[in-house]
Amino acid sequence: MKPDIFQQIDCIRELPTLPAIVLKVNQMLQDLDTTANQLSRVIETDQAMTAKILKLVNSSFYGFKSTIGSISTAVTILGFNTVQHAVVSLSVMKSFARIKNLKRLNIQDFWRHSLAVAIISKHLADHSDKTLSSDCFTGGLLHDIGKLILAEYFPEHFEKIWLTMIDSAISFVDAEKMADTVNHAEIGAYLAEKWLLPQPLVDAIRHHHSAFSSARAAVIIGVADLLVNTCFPDSEGRILMPDGLSDAPAFLLPQLQTLSGWYPRLQEEIASACQFFMDSQG
Ligand SMILES: [Fe+2]
Ligand SMILES: [Fe+2]
Incomplete structure (x- = not known):
């Protein structure tokens, strides 16, 4: 493969x-x-x-x-x-509107996740490096596009990774690592290159799972991805920085240490954006 x-x-x-x-x-x-x-x-x-x-x-x-x-x-x-x-x-x-029914990937959930990562990435860029805001929004929206390509055009491969993920209770990208296969980030970057998107955007998609090591846009999108997947209020409504982010780069720490102050407001923005963009596809 x-x-x-x-x-x-x-x-x-x-x-x-x-x-x-x-x-x-x-x-x-x-x-x-x-x-x-x-x-x-x-x-x-x-x-x-x-x-x-x-x-x-x-x-x-x-x-x-x-x-x-x-x-x-x-x-x-x-x-x-x-x-x-x-x-x-x-x-x-x-x-991607033509892609509607995939066996293992709910397309609505996919776009909800992508929009959430886009909006949070943009917020993090706005408050740390404004020159990256646009790339972070677009990159956030496209970061997992490789999954859509795999699910649509390589359904057996996708199914195998999916089952490994469920059986071993690990993340999708770790299941890809286990299978020693090209991962969805590389496939997304390949598509972005074919689309002639700017190189920083291609790199951001390629490295969104490469923990804190590469370009700032990739770091921001990777952190936003982790927040969307793991960040929820505790019983008192506070939102604490997820464990996986304690060694995040210094330029993001002011935002990560004050999640309770801004994260809930962005949830509302994400909900309205999802409603509008999903409806507009109908
Ligand atoms: Fe991903
Ligand atoms: Fe993601």
Whole structure:
């Protein structure tokens, strides 16, 4: 399985593609001279996307009293990054919308987890290294995309890893290690490369399970992943730093030591984002 899985992926004819609009919007935002009007014009070339973004900005998620009728107003009010995140999230989910019924992976749970990691990663980046906020959001959304590829196109392999995970009560990535196979992070990074996503984003996806060793975006996404999977309030409603994070890098400690102060608020944001993005796929 290990050496030829990438060749097999290359042969999948209906492999999901990322709409050109995502790359275009990413590119425009790298250019500091891009204006709200230029960005709006690109988004407005995609009518379905325009309609969905307007629906999003007018939803209770943002809670504006007056109706926002154009993308340029949305960009002005919400800012470039928020509109970019909406474009990326809607596009990525649309690319995979065809994948609905998988034997061992509940697709709703998958996107709920991915959105939660995206939103928490962005929060951690906003409060430690703002230059990484966009990559952390997109990377968070895509970090486990390799699992979706495995479950859809390599169902027997996925099933084997899944059963090892259940039987041995270990994590999915540890089950992959046990099977000595290419892991979902490498497969996700391979897909991200095929999609021509920027290299820091590819690296962040590739290393999201490589404990605290590589690029900052990968560390942030790895930590957010761990928080989403293990962080719950105790009987008094406090949220303490999970054990696995006690030796997290210093740049994240201020946020990790004050989880009770911000984590519950983000849960509400995640719940509304999930509701909107799941509904928009229907
Ligand atoms: Fe993962
Ligand atoms: Fe994950």
